[in-house]
């Protein structure tokens with residue numbers, strides 16, 4: 001059986017990556033808009049309604065516009081933007097985040113693909129909050145660095161074509177980053193997380209870190225307890241893994257580009273085993289498990305296929 005797919009925003013950073021990941025799939029046929037048709041409302045409306053599944057790789061407003069143009073009850077939607085990540089009626093497209101999530105995605109017609117930073121953060125924090133190791137009302141900070149492709153075509157142009165992009169830049173300084181609502185909600189936290197992102201002068205790959213003062217937490221959890229909780233949460237997951245404590249202990253650095261080109265995410269628990277502090281760090285490709293890889297994984301699930309089809 002062939003499924004018809006339309007990627008709205010196919011010429012952008014996320015859209016192109018998705019298209020490349022789906023290239024050569026005999027089970028899929030594509031509707032593609034080129035030239036002036038790319039942004040033509042009538043052409044987009046026709047494509048959106050003709051496809052079995054659409055993947056929206058658009059700015060938020062254009063994504064909302066696309067969803068409003070779908071007039072049938074059969075087209076299935078994966079939205080890569082921020083527009084619907086905490087919206088009622090939408091399923092959050094992070095299959096590994098809970099035992100029931102994969103099944104929810106399989107049965108959903110509206111799936112919001114998670115943000116890149118939230119994938120790392122929720123991956124680290126949700127199991128700890130659900131297990132009661134980190135209280136729901138805990139004040140949580142998240143520090144992160146991303147490659148510049150995270151900012152789409154305009155940021156890629158700034159770093160690759162412009163003059164004088166800095167080697168490292170802190171941003172999100174107003175503390176109102178668009179990812180805060182989904183990070184907070186899907187980690188089951190009560191208070192907005194304090195999010196401190198940065199962008200580096202390299203194309204893709206990211207580290208998302210949560211520092212924890214263990215002795216301030218209610219039960220002073222050990223490194224082993226944190227690690228054990230994450231290992232249990234991701235047992236059997238194809239794309240989310242937890243680095244062993246021996247491996248982590250021997251590391252002197254962590255390269256944000258380490259999983260580029262894959263749909264994988266690796267979680268680390270750094271700290272002395274008998275110490276009272278921990279640095280939880282997620283490593284992922286912002287264009288892989290942080291965006292395009294995750295979208296393909298969700299598409300596979302929604303089409304009733306093995307979630308790993310075409311992914312590494």
Ligand SMILES: NC(=O)C1=CN([C@@H]2O[C@H](COP(=O)(O)OP(=O)(O)OC[C@H]3O[C@@H](n4cnc5c(N)ncnc54)[C@H](OP(=O)(O)O)[C@@H]3O)[C@@H](O)[C@H]2O)C=CC1
Pocket residue numbers: 008009010011012013014015038039040056057058059060062080081082114115116149150151152153154286287290291
């Ligand atoms: N880059 C990343 O790492 C990630 C991005 N995302 C999200 O995915 C979405 C796409 O981001 P990204 O690919 O980086 O952005 P880009 O700017 O690289 O691409 C966006 C694409 O959408 C097109 N577009 C804009 N407005 C319209 C419209 N009204 N109708 C049709 N096409 C339109 C643009 O056209 P034109 O080429 O003419 O500008 C462009 O090709 C965003 O919501 C982003 O937040 C999510 C996770 C990670």
Ligand SMILES: CC(=O)N[C@@H](CCC(=O)OP(=O)(O)O)C(=O)O
Pocket residue numbers: 080081082114115116117146147148149150151155178179197198199290
């Ligand atoms: C480096 C950089 O600018 N990154 C982007 C986030 C990339 C991402 O995940 O975007 P979505 O929320 O659109 O999915 C930012 O901070 O806005």
